Amino acid sequence: MVCVALVACGDTSPGALPSDARPPYPQSTLINSVSFDWSTHLRFADGSDNWPITWADDDNQYTSWGDGGGFGGSNRKGRVSLGIARIEGPADVYRGYNVWGGVGAEREAQFTGKSYGIISVDHTLYLWRSGAGSNSTAYDFQRLYKSTDHGRTWVGADWQFTREDGFFVPTFLQFGKDNAGARDGYVYIFAPNLKTDKWAVHKPGEIVLIRVPGDRLFDRKAYAFYAGTEPDGTPGWTARVEHRKPVFVDEINGVMRTSAIYNRGLGRYLLVTEHSHRSRGNIGIYEAPEPWGPWSTVLFQTGFGSPHVQANTFFWNFSSKWTRAGGEHFTLLFTGRDANDSWNTVEGRFNVSNRDISLQEGQNPP
Template identity: 35%
Template sequence: MRVRRRAASSLAALTAGVLLLPACGAGGSSPITAVSIADTPTAIGVSDGDLWPSCWSDDDALYAANGDGAGFGSVTSDIVMNRITGSPASDDLAGEALGVGDDLGQVWTTEAGYTRKPTGMLCVDGVLYLAVQDLAPDFDRAPNATIARSDDHGATWTWDRSAPMFDDGVLTTIWFADYGRDAERRPDAEHVYAYGLDGSWRDSFTDAVADPTELFLARVPVASVQDASSWEFYAGEPGDDEPTWTSDVAAKRPVLVDERRVHGMTVLSQGGVTYLPRHERYLYSSWTEYTVELYEAPEPWGPWTSVLSEDFGEYPWTADRIGGYATTVPSKFVSDDERTMWMQSNVCPCAPAGVTSYWFGLREVRLG
């Protein structure tokens, strides 16, 4: 399937509001001092679904999993794995569906109505990993999560079918730090890093669980990603000179706490963390129902600073300015100078937004 592109006027439309930061940082890194974001997605893959966590693999393809749709294929499911090639900056963005539903994971919760949702992906040493959570039918609780593995670039997947890796709503929304193609830019060759939320993937609209206001960090040896007993959790203060780790998930401490509410909703949600090697900084993309939230940090454990809170206003939206959820910035789509990058986000047709963006859709983000 080929990319569909919006009008050039939309491509150039960047928000005027830019948040400036003081020029401070650690270890020679270059803080992100200004961010602007396009009003709409402008590079749109002809596909169906939302969420789209992704990773850049050793074969130069982007692997991305969508929820509730057919992805780049023809079979509708609660979860689909896709292989995407090309670039949003040109007309060669294309995709194919590789697996659906039971090929990729299982629902652990016995209560009716729960479905599988992809929350994170990792490509490292030619192996793909996919984090999958159980999500309640009202989208307000995520009680379980596990990680599937593929050694053949998404053709087949394996996981422990006896029990989820994480349960009771503890670290059940998981995504991995994006360190470039096949994680080649990770600073620690032995480990990979993962971020997580407790309870829910975003503000729990019905307050079925506590709204997430804390972002957690974990690390795990590359050889043991699927072994929950091998995971270590950050237990220090955000931005400590030296990180402190614990094997006790109950003793984990947040690397970011943000209790702000925008339009009544908390601002920490399922998103992505992308490493920018030229800046030597990390960029966390988050969102609320009506806003896009961006944070930056010099280390995986912080300190994290808000660099953008872009308010698209409450519904209804119009086609020339829309927000979106499940925001990620794939490292494959970051320019060499890191001045331009592309963010994926979605708007569900089930929402009273007045518009929809229920496909693999990218918009430009520019750093000053």
């Protein structure tokens, strides 16, 4: 195992932070460090990237990729703009199957774009489609799709969030198998605020929180945006997107693609994002007792995985299904450029200082 704590500033070697980089939040008092076992690293689906993931009612996991042929494909072989795959099996012995698009898929892909958010809720898969192409086209619109046959066919909502709404690449907060561990009747969504027209880390970095009843995801009027804390300390919500306020801020380092999961064993929400510069392994992992914070830093690093993999990774996702041993052991998915332009997994462990935390924290909403 390779143990990684908060990396000190001033070193310019791979994995070190830029001299002006500082974590935006204090170090976690719960999670002392993170260990990655690179002997467990697995790589498939060369040429396909992104890979958000959810655990569905059929006990399989579902994921999406961009610009490649998926499992068994390459950057050219079976290439689609957006594809859907199914992951069967445990963390150490699993297989990926192309469901929608890619080599040998069960169904052909029907539309283009990219996705950074997928979730299973009440036997239905939901997917955010961010734009119709690659890179900065993700700013054009965020449209929700659903599938009632485990990804074989998709139907889009008759509305979408637009560039004028001011956020991009929304991702779902994962609550376990078919969202069964949800804290309440809502589905929660994190999304970075749009700060530039370039496909780059957005500075100052702001991430907003959206919620919608789990049985009304296709109803635009049901969406509410975090609007700050009320005088009694409870979170406020607004139906007006222009009145939203961020739940996470990194003014100096910025943010980009994001993933989020509730770790029931630790009783903490984990938020993962990219900072400083994109596609350089600039990972930030943060934990909080509630989806709106307050946040603490678990890991703030560049060159993630180096020297085991090239220091060009991005978009990291924890698997709900493959989180085990009281939440301390996990499997992390990631992608990147060059050889990392693929599906990658590595097993790891949170080194926890206090196992007497309340496992009920964050489960009773205001």
